Amino acid sequence: MKYAVLNRGDELxxxxxxxxxxxxxxxxxxxxxxxxEIVLSIGGDxxxxxxxxxxxxxxxHTAFVGIHTGHLGFYADWKPDxxxxxxxxxxxxxxxxxxxxxxxxxxxxxxELDREDTGKKTYIALNEFTLKCTDNTLxxxxxxxxxxxxxxxGDGICVSTPSGSTAYNxxxxxxxxHPSIPAIQLAEIASINxxxxxxxxxxxxxxxxxxxxxxxxxxxxxxxSIDHINIRLSHLRSIRCRVADQRVTFVRxxxxxxxKRVREAFLGYDENGCYPTx
Ligand code: NAP
Numbered sequence: 513m514k515y516a517v518l519n520r521g522d523e524l525x526x527x528x529x530x531x532x533x534x535x536x537x538x539x540x541x542x543x544x545x546x547x548x549e550i551v552l553s554i555g556g557d558x559x560x561x562x563x564x565x566x567x568x569x570x571x572x573h574t575a576f577v578g579i580h581t582g583h584l585g586f587y588a589d590w591k592p593d594x595x596x597x598x599x600x601x602x603x604x605x606x607x608x609x610x611x612x613x614x615x616x617x618x619x620x621x622x623x624e625l626d627r628e629d630t631g632k633k634t635y636i637a638l639n640e641f642t643l644k645c646t647d648n649t650l651x652x653x654x655x656x657x658x659x660x661x662x663x664x665x666g667d668g669i670c671v672s673t674p675s676g677s678t679a680y681n682x683x684x685x686x687x688x689x690h691p692s693i694p695a696i697q698l699a700e701i702a703s704i705n706x707x708x709x710x711x712x713x714x715x716x717x718x719x720x721x722x723x724x725x726x727x728x729x730x731x732x733x734x735x736x737s738i739d740h741i742n743i744r745l746s747h748l749r750s751i752r753c754r755v756a757d758q759r760v761t762f763v764r765x766x767x768x769x770x771x772k773r774v775r776e777a778f779l780g781y782d783e784n785g786c787y788p789t790x
Contacts, residue, residue, distance in 0.1 A: 513605065514542045514549045515536065515544070515549065515602070516544060516550075517533070518563040520554065520556060525581045535596060536599055540603060541599070541602060547570065548567070548570075550763060551575070551576050552576075553578040554578070554588075555580070555582070557585045560576065560578050561739045564576065564760060565740075571761070575761040576763070577762065579592060579595065584776055586675065606765075614764040615762075616764055618691040619675075619759060620636050620755075620759060620760055621696050621753060622756035623738070623753050624751065625745075627749065636756055637673065638675070639679045640670055640739070642735075643669050643726060645728075645732045645735070646733045648732075650732065651663075651709070651729040652669065652726050653727040654725070663709050664703060664709065666701060666703035667701040667703075669698065669699075669700065670686070670698070670701055672696070674689035674690060674693055675691045676739075681699050682778075686699035686715040689717060690770055690771075695718060695755060697718075718755075724752075725751065726750060736748075736751075
């Protein structure tokens, strides 16, 4: 099996990367940074975002797995002291129960930018994208399925995937969506409401067969953030958003239930209602 590793760059993550390469070589795994079948992310969820975008052109051929070197991650479930077990399972291509590992596929956002200067270009987001104005408040028309829905004015707009619903979207009061649901969520960032600009106020969750367009008022200097990547734009006509046809693939060598992750990350207690001691 061909693999690649991406790490956060801190001392522990770099040292774990070296250990992984050593153990993997001994087990016959082949390092291939260009065409890996499995990409291991060592760091946090931010590292997984980087790994995803590094191999975005191969998402149909690559699966991801993560070791977290900080607190429990939403994308990274393995602990540093389990590295030998992980290499063993990857080499055997077996899960902890001695059966084939589970493959889970999470929905992504496709966003098609229509720019006056460069025309149309498509991007993919794993967590979310946000659109903000760098000078003043953002003014934009939102159309759903080609019909005017609302006129937005405020700090910005956040469009998230189900797996990204626990990230920026959560800070905005958006709903948490299970990643088995192919949907995208539009959440407002501090909208201003009056007679001219009126928005719904609650976040919207759209199914796979719907799309919406964000049409910013012309002349605004915009900041588009796709996961951790920032792009400055000044000639944007619209962004068309929908659930992407592609999905991101994760290999699960053991169960990693979404609601358990939510409980442990945000409520802090385990399945017995106890707070962990560490
Ligand atoms: P960062 O500012 O270094 O990290 C932002 C935090 O978001 C980190 O604690 C990160 O976890 C966590 N995170 C990332 N994906 C997550 C997910 N799916 N569920 C729960 N938490 C998640 O920025 P970064 O490392 O470049 O990551 C970019 C992400 O930051 C964006 O995709 C956005 O979601 C998030 N962000 C959040 C806010 C906010 O909540 N107000 C504002 C801006 C950006 P790790 O520590 O494990 O990496």
